[in-house]
Amino acid sequence: MRFKNFQIWRGRLPHWRADEVRYYTTFRHRRPLDEDERRTLFAQLLKASGNRYDVFVLCVLPEVTELMFRMREDAKGRPFELAAIIEGAKRKAGKAIVKDTGERYPPFYTESYDRIVRDDAEFEERWLAIVGSPVDAELADEPEEYECLWVAPEA
Structure with missing residues (x-):
């Protein structure tokens, strides 16, 4: 199978990128999230849906988050960067959780x-x-x- 504009890069995990594909993404939490923390992360992940990416399904569980989506394109016709959206949502949710709990670090592992x-x-x-x-x-x-499961109406 050939992908349009296919690229691979590696952090601790391998990451594949291509245009016009659907993605599955998951990340673990450093500790179980309580109900309010799950809602915070859930809201941040859905915030960019319909604008920078289209989420098909999203579920935030106490110990793991999973979602499937398709990237949208910016004004220049380039797809938005997956990591910027997911890691940005994790960063914003993490800051809110750290503020509420007084913990030193966000409760998510850095890489998805x-x-x-x-x-x-x-x-x-x-x-x-x-x-x-x-x-x-x-x-x-x-x-x-x-409450923290979202399925797109057309899915």
């Missing part, structure tokens, strides 16, 4: 795992796993009961 979703079968598999994760974690009886 991201992956290009290669086909519809993989998209569906990941989507079902994300939507089912609040039930699997025994945080809700039904996915729609979990």
Whole structure:
């Protein structure tokens, strides 16, 4: 499979970038987030949706966050940078959480795992796993009961 404008870079984890693809991203939390902290992170991640990226599904659990999305393009036709959006949301949520708790560091690990979703079968598999994760974690009886799960209306 060939991707348009494909690039690879590596931090602690490998990161692939391409135009016109769907991404799956996840990151762990240094400690379990309480309900208010999950809401703070959830709101920050959704803030750029519809502007810099289109979120298909997002779930913030106490110990991990997962989402799938497609990047939008800026005024010059270049896709927005995934890391800038995700890490920016983590940074803003982290500052708010640190302010409330007095902790020294934000409760998120610095790097996120991201992956290009290669086909519809993989998209569906990941989507079902994300939507089912609040039930699997025994945080809700039904996915729609979990406050920090968001599914795009057209998904």
